[in-house]
Amino acid sequence: MRFIYIYLAFIRFYWKATTIYHIHSPSVYAFLEQTWLIKSDDIQLRKIEDQRKTLQQNTKEITIQDHGAGSRSKPIKKRKISAIAKTALSKKKQCNHLFQIVKFINANQILEFGTSLGISTAYLAAANHKAEITTIDGDPNIQSIATTMFEHLSLNNIQSICSTFDNILNEPIIQETKWDIIYLDGNHTYEATTRYFRSLAKTIKEKAIIIVDDIYWSKEMTRAWNEIKNENEFSISIDFFYYGVLLFIPEQQENKIDLSIIEYKYKPWKAGFFQ
Numbered sequence: 152m153r154f155i156y157i158y159l160a161f162i163r164f165y166w167k168a169t170t171i172y173h174i175h176s177p178s179v180y181a182f183l184e185q186t187w188l189i190k191s192d193d194i195q196l197r198k199i200e201d202q203r204k205t206l207q208q209n210t211k212e213i214t215i216q217d218h219g220a221g222s223r224s225k226p227i228k229k230r231k232i233s234a235i236a237k238t239a240l241s242k243k244k245q246c247n248h249l250f251q252i253v254k255f256i257n258a259n260q261i262l263e264f265g266t267s268l269g270i271s272t273a274y275l276a277a278a279n280h281k282a283e284i285t286t287i288d289g290d291p292n293i294q295s296i297a298t299t300m301f302e303h304l305s306l307n308n309i310q311s312i313c314s315t316f317d318n319i320l321n322e323p324i325i326q327e328t329k330w331d332i333i334y335l336d337g338n339h340t341y342e343a344t345t346r347y348f349r350s351l352a353k354t355i356k357e358k359a360i361i362i363v364d365d366i367y368w369s370k371e372m373t374r375a376w377n378e379i380k381n382e383n384e385f386s387i388s389i390d391f392f393y394y395g396v397l398l399f400i401p402e403q404q405e406n407k408i409d410l411s412i413i414e415y416k417y418k419p420w421k422a423g424f425f426q
């Protein structure tokens with residue numbers, strides 16, 4: 152059933168989506184041009200992708216505790232590392248986007264809810280070695296694989312914490328830091344996502360970016376996204392289908408902007424030639 156929902160949601164998204172060539176807001180255009188259109192080619196990123204491949208080939212089985220949306224059915228299960236690496240991690244294009252977003256706002260304090268095997272964390276950390284990345288995951292076995300990889304990649308700016316999101320949410324380490332970027336990528340329920348967002352939105356800097364993953368993973372995730380994107384008067388929300396980005400840019404003084412964006416190769420008639 153979930154796949155039917157995702158399929159129908161994609162059709163709706165596709166219908167609504169525009170391309171960068173139809174963006175009128177200079178702030179949004181600059182953001183997309185400098186983060187989404189840029190193809191990152193960096194030796195470090197190639198090393199991270201090599202690690203992804205190694206993980207995808209690792210057939211060792213580990214026991215995992217599911218603290219997320221799937222936990223109601225089977226909270227403890229065995230999974231191959233390769234299966235986690237192939238299904239649970241953000242894809243290369245999305246990771247590249249995260250990498251460029253860190254550079255775009257010159258982020259120093261970055262929070263990630265949902266480390267998993269650490270691929271997205273590694274991209275966030277590689278974008279600015281002076282930034283401090285705090286990443287949380289509730290599963291000790293998964294977290295330890297990620298930590299080993301961070302050491303292997305010499306990424307020393309990551310603080311990897313094993314905790315459930317609920318247990319750490321109100322701790323000073325989360326509430327007393329002013330975050331530049333928050334990446335929410337775990338526990339995909341309406342209740343948890345809206346609650347984390349509301350609590351964490353109070354901790355961000357004046358100019359900050361919040362990324363919410365898997366906004367069409369289920370009906371309730373889409374409901375959560377639709378609600379939170381409307382909560383801040385000065386925010387810009389951009390729907391990339393697999394994830395949504397909320398930009399808090401106080402100086403731009405524009406009204407609220409809400410759009411869905413797709414690469415022009417998927418809507419060639421919106422490539423800007425006929426404007």
Ligand SMILES: C[S@@+](CC[C@H](N)C(=O)[O-])C[C@H]1O[C@@H](n2cnc3c(N)ncnc32)[C@H](O)[C@@H]1O
Nearest residue numbers: 218219240241265267270271289315316337338
């Ligand atoms: C989709 S994966 C994260 C993927 C990772 N950000 C990437 O793109 O490489 C989600 C992770 O969140 C963790 N998680 C889910 N719900 C959690 C909760 N309530 N508390 C702590 N960790 C949780 C899971 O253990 C899982 O490893």
